[in-house]
Amino acid sequence: NVSVVLFTCDLRLHDHPPLRAALDGARQVVPLFVRDRAVTAAGFDAPNRRAFLADCLRDLDAGLRERGGRLVVRSGDVVAEVCRVAAETDADEVHLAADVSAFAHRRERRLRRALEAEGRRLHVHDTVTWAVTPGTVTPSSSDHFAVFTPYFRHWSRQRLRDPLAPPRAVRVPDAVGSGRLPTREEVPERSPGLAAGGEREGRRRLAAWLRSGLAGYADGQDDLAGDATSRLSPHLHFGTLSPVELVHRARRAGGPGAEAFVRQLAWRDFHRQVLAARPEAASADYRTKHDRWRSEDTAHADVEAWRAGRTGYPVIDAAMRQLRHEGWMHNRARLLTASFLAKTLYVDWRVGARHFLDLLVDGDLANNQMNWQWVAGTGTDSRPNRVLNPVVQGRRYDPDGTYVRRWVPELRGVPGPAVHEPWKLGRERAVLDYPEPVVGLADGLARFREARARA
Ligand code: FAD
Numbered sequence: 001n002v003s004v005v006l007f008t009c010d011l012r013l014h015d016h017p018p019l020r021a022a023l024d025g026a027r028q029v030v031p032l033f034v035r036d037r038a039v040t041a042a043g044f045d046a047p048n049r050r051a052f053l054a055d056c057l058r059d060l061d062a063g064l065r066e067r068g069g070r071l072v073v074r075s076g077d078v079v080a081e082v083c084r085v086a087a088e089t090d091a092d093e094v095h096l097a098a099d100v101s102a103f104a105h106r107r108e109r110r111l112r113r114a115l116e117a118e119g120r121r122l123h124v125h126d127t128v129t130w131a132v133t134p135g136t137v138t139p140s141s142s143d144h145f146a147v148f149t150p151y152f153r154h155w156s157r158q159r160l161r162d163p164l165a166p167p168r169a170v171r172v173p174d175a176v177g178s179g180r181l182p183t184r185e186e187v188p189e190r191s192p193g194l195a196a197g198g199e200r201e202g203r204r205r206l207a208a209w210l211r212s213g214l215a216g217y218a219d220g221q222d223d224l225a226g227d228a229t230s231r232l233s234p235h236l237h238f239g240t241l242s243p244v245e246l247v248h249r250a251r252r253a254g255g256p257g258a259e260a261f262v263r264q265l266a267w268r269d270f271h272r273q274v275l276a277a278r279p280e281a282a283s284a285d286y287r288t289k290h291d292r293w294r295s296e297d298t299a300h301a302d303v304e305a306w307r308a309g310r311t312g313y314p315v316i317d318a319a320m321r322q323l324r325h326e327g328w329m330h331n332r333a334r335l336l337t338a339s340f341l342a343k344t345l346y347v348d349w350r351v352g353a354r355h356f357l358d359l360l361v362d363g364d365l366a367n368n369q370m371n372w373q374w375v376a377g378t379g380t381d382s383r384p385n386r387v388l389n390p391v392v393q394g395r396r397y398d399p400d401g402t403y404v405r406r407w408v409p410e411l412r413g414v415p416g417p418a419v420h421e422p423w424k425l426g427r428e429r430a431v432l433d434y435p436e437p438v439v440g441l442a443d444g445l446a447r448f449r450e451a452r453a454r455a
Contacts, residue, residue: 002091002173004030006082006111007071008104010097010128010239011056012199013063013166017125018095020164028171030089031064033057034082035075035182038103048327048361049237051184052197056238058181059198069170073179079110086120089173093121097128097239100272101365102279130269131243132158134276144277146287146380148270155266163245193326194361195234202235206246210253217257222332224315225402229330230261233362236268243268271370274380282369283350285378292451293348302345305438306337307355309408312437314420315394316340318407325407327361332397335375339388342376344444346451349376377452385452387445394420410434 003022010016011033022029039045045053061071074081082094094115096108112122126133137154138144145151184190184197195201209230220228235241247265250258275281296303305311309320319333329337334356341352353372357363373379377386398404401419405412410433411419418425422434 001026002028002030002089004032004082004086004089004091004094006078006094006096007031007033007060008097008239009099009237011053011060012202012240012242013060013067014199014203015163015242015245016166017128017164018097018123019167019170021123021125022093022095023167023170025093026091028089028173029069030072030085030091030172030176031060031069031170032072032074032082032085033060034078035073036078036107037076038078042103044357046358046360046363047187047189048191048194048359049363050182051187051190051194052234052327052361053238054182054184054186055197055201056199056240058183059200059240061178061181063166063199064170064172067167067170069172070178071181072172072176073181075179078107079114082111083114083118085176086115087118089176091120093123095123095125098124098126098133099129100134100276100279101282105279127161127244129239129243130272131155131160131247131265132269134269134273137273144273145270146274147382148267148380151270151273152263152266155269156262160244160247163242163248191325191327191359191361195231195326195328197234197238197240199240202232202240205230205232205235206241206249210249214250214253214257214261215255218260219257221260222397224318224330224332224398225400225406227330231328233364233367234328237362237364237367268367270380271366274370275366281373281379282365286370286373287380288378288384290376290378290452290455292346292455293342294346295348296351299345299347302438303341303347303351305435306341306345306347306352310435311340312423312435313340313390313394314401314404314408314411314422315390315398318398318404321407323356323359327359329360332393334371336388336390336393338372338375340390342372343387343448344390344439344441346444346448349373349378385449387448389441391420391441408434 003026005018005022064070115122132155220226247262250261309317311317316337319329319337323329338352341347342349349372353369356368370379374381377384395417401417404419
């Protein structure tokens with residue numbers, strides 16, 4: 001008998017419950033990936049993620065070939081393609097990892113209906129794309145936690161299953177054609193500094209992180225120039241690394257760095273349980289509603305300056321240019337740039353969230369939308385009216401200006417922390433090809449407070 005494993009955001013062989021279940025139950029397995037045209041139609045396969053995905057698929061195929069198998073790739077409507085492959089190979093069942101978005105729920109429902117109509121079963125596996133399943137820890141009064149700290153307390157007490165070893169051998173039926181694997185070179189619009197994808201690359205990064213990054217994480221986490229975070233987010237997004245395995249391995253390493261790192265992994269699950277309970281929060285204000293945002297049309301010039309990294313605020317511009325160059329940004333930089341757009345410029349958070357999703361290699365519906373809402377003050381932040389000051393924050397998290405000079409060449413000649421306030425430079429200012437601030441911080445703050453008072 002034959003089972004199909006439909007890979008989605010779980011592009012790995014280590015710790016893969018759907019693959020393990022399929023191999024335990026069947027003689028032959030079809031490891032399948034479908035480039036779903038609904039994802040393309042929604043604009044969600046942005047160039048950086050498409051290029052990283054190509055690496056992941058090639059690496060998954062290579063890993064399967066080492067074990068006597070191969071990856072089968074199709075494109076089109078995911079339900080139609082899975083049913084076609086299941087029919088071609090006469091498979092009894094299909095295995096799939098659970099996911100939280102409304103899109104994933106719809107896919108699962110449609111798939112189940114279509115397969116059952118043909119007498120096949122769909123098995124959905126829980127702890128593949130997260131560590132703790134959304135909905136398993138809840139407060140007594142609601143179906144999900146809206147505040148992180150109590151969620152984290154409960155989350156930390158959950159017993160996680162043990163990670164699974166990768167399979168030794170995978171036998172794929174001869175009858176099914178492999179299809180064409182994409183390459184990253186097919187995506188010329190990708191960012192020039194985009195990281196490499198794939199499970200092997202993810203495991204290499206993880207090993208290096210556990211060896212020499214994790215111990216310093218608690219202290220170095222917010223240092224913009226030090227770049228001392230794991231950069232594992234694209235691997236978590238595409239599932240080339242397992243969140244369950246990461247929590248286990250960090251805990252085993254122990255120490256304050258590991259504790260701080262596990263807490264960040266819990267944030268990932270936290271946002272997933274919010275989105276699972278409130279799928280509409282991907283686009284609608286979650287807790288506090290604001291109708292007075294400036295739209296992209298009204299604030300066109302400001303939004304363009306923000307996207308281009310030409311707001312006149314050096315730390316904001318450095319971060320926005322890093323995003324364009326690498327398809328990735330440090331968490332502190334994400335907080336600053338999002339606060340600047342949503343609060344200082346008072347532009348609808350969805351405009352910023354869309355731009356992030358267009359560029360981030362780790363662009364992830366739950367993490368991106370729920371973090372944007374957190375920063376915009378419409379989400380789960382318990383201090384929704386705080387506004388981050390880019391000068392104060394720049395001086396705190398990039399104290400000697402190294403991060404700014406790395407990404408804003410126009411300011412490379414400005415030494416030390418003075419780089420955070422180019423408008424104070426006196427005569428030197430005149431020769432710098434660097435814009436004036438798009439808005440004064442006091443004016444931005446006044447507009448924000450006034451709008452909030454009326455909201
Ligand atoms: P590390 O600091 O090494 O953390 C380890 C892992 O924990 C990360 O890889 C990530 O999976 C998780 N994590 C860390 N911080 C958060 C957080 N605040 N919320 C949820 N999970 C977290 N993360 C994404 O993966 N995709 C996104 O689209 C995304 N958009 C964001 C948008 C905004 C406005 C903000 C403020 C944050 C966003 N984040 C997003 C969260 C966070 O910034 C990134 O996960 C982190 O910067 C990735 O770098 P790292 O892997 O080095 O993180």
